[in-house]
Amino acid sequence: MRILIVGAGAIGGYFGGRMLQAGRDVTFLVRAGRAQELNRDGLIVRSALGNIDYPAPPHVASQALGGRYDLILLSCKAYDLDAAMESFAAAVGPDTLILPLLNGMAHLDRLEARFSRANVLGGQCLISLDRDASGAIVHLNDTNLLSFGELDGQSSARIQRVAEALSGAGFEASLSADILQDMWEKWCFIATGAGITGSMRASIGDVLVAGGEGLVVKLLAECAAVAAKANHPVRPQVYERFVKMLTTPGSKMTASMLRDVERGAAIEVEQVLGDLVKRRDAAGLAPNDLSVLDFAYTQLKAYEARRLRG
Template sequence: MRILIVGAGAIGGYFGGRLLEAGRDVTFLVRPTRAEELDRDGLIVRSPLGNIVYPSPPLVMTPMLDQTFDLILLSCKAYDLDAAMESFAAAVGAETLILPLLNGMAHLDRLAERFAPGNVLGGQCLISLDRDASGAILHLNDTNQLSFGELSGAVSQRILKVADALADAGFDANLSQQIVQEMWEKWCFIATGAGVTGALRASIGDVMASGGEAWVLQLLAECASIAENAGYPLRRDVRQRFQTMLTTRGSKMTASMLRDIERGAPIEVEHVIGDLVARRSSADKHAKGGLSTLDTVYLHLKSYEARRLRERG
């Protein structure tokens, strides 16, 4: 199976690097500046599960795309989705499968509109990654799970081929028959974790030390209510696990959104938080005449965005 990894940033570089090491047919679609870095330094991943140093990984740039691929792994930031779709459009054929690893759900409709519904799979990953100033990818925990599946939940021949291509490649590749449920659950977790640590500019442990447990649980409850109204209630064991992770005393956990804020970068506030606000029913507005916890988080993060744009004026 010919696999195109769109970008060689943290997520694409990590999973693409693992696939390369496993001998899979992988090509990275990159911009010129990243191509120069990779040609000069190679693909570098520093991970507690094993480092990767892959000299001169296979690269292509958009003007050079002249054939279609079997599988496209997409892990761009949500605000770059339109540009990313344009960049890899020439690689999409009638049988091409697009596996997006973005948070939230809105990207599924946008991909289906730009290409075809049949091209789009469901997907998510559970991993904490960043990049340092040199461009090396840093794996920050010991989890590296990638889940994928047909949006319908079917176990088709094509999804089995994807499972074969991703198996035994140095990460946990899970074929899921309920990928949409899992994407909604992850969305609730990410929105709560990013909302708490991003809006309060603090780790989970610092928020707990400040007496913020009830506020965190309220935000999770509001996100879970929106998921339930959409037909995807959080499963009891999943919700309990989220509550434990999000209220652990002394936890150093922060979301990548906070790291983006601290470096003055753009954030995925609309895709992760704003889309939940837009999907909320009137019954979910817990504070009539005032702001709900979700509204407050959205206001904080939008204010950061507004200040960032003004300062770059």
């Protein structure tokens, strides 16, 4: 299977690097600056599950894309989706499968509109990654799950080929029979984590020390109510696991959105929180008083406004 990884940042670089190590036919689609880094330093990943030092990984610029690919792994930030779609459009044929690992859900409709529903799979990953000052990708936890599936939940011949390509590649590859449910549940979790740690500028543990457990639990409940209205209620055992993870005393958990705020970078506030607000209001769930979701969204939008003004 000919695989194109759109971007060689934290997520694309990690999963693409694992696949390269496993002998898969992988090429990274990168901009000029990242191409220079890969040529100079190679692909570097630091992980408790095994480091990667891959010299001169295969990469290509958008204007030099040659032919169609079988699978496109899309790992850009959600706010870069339009530019990313334009960059890899030449690689998409009628049988090309696009596996997005973006936050939120709105990207599915946009990918279908730009290409076709037949081209698009569902996907999500559970992993914490960042890049350090040297440009190396740093794996921050001990999970590296990538789950994927057909949007209708069917077990097709083509999704089985994707499963074969991703399995045994140094990470946990899981073919899901209900990937949309998985994506909604992850969205609720990351919206809670990003909303709390991003707006409070603190780890979960620090928020709990400050007496914020009630805010954490309320935000998760608000997010879960939107998912339930969309016919994807968070499963009870999953909800209990989320509550435990988000209310563990001493937890150092922070969302990538907080790390982006701390470095003064762009954030996915619209895709992670804003879209939940819009769906909540459209479903008639808007509260009479200010909600935790509203507060977190407004606080992070204010950061974004100040950043753009500055």
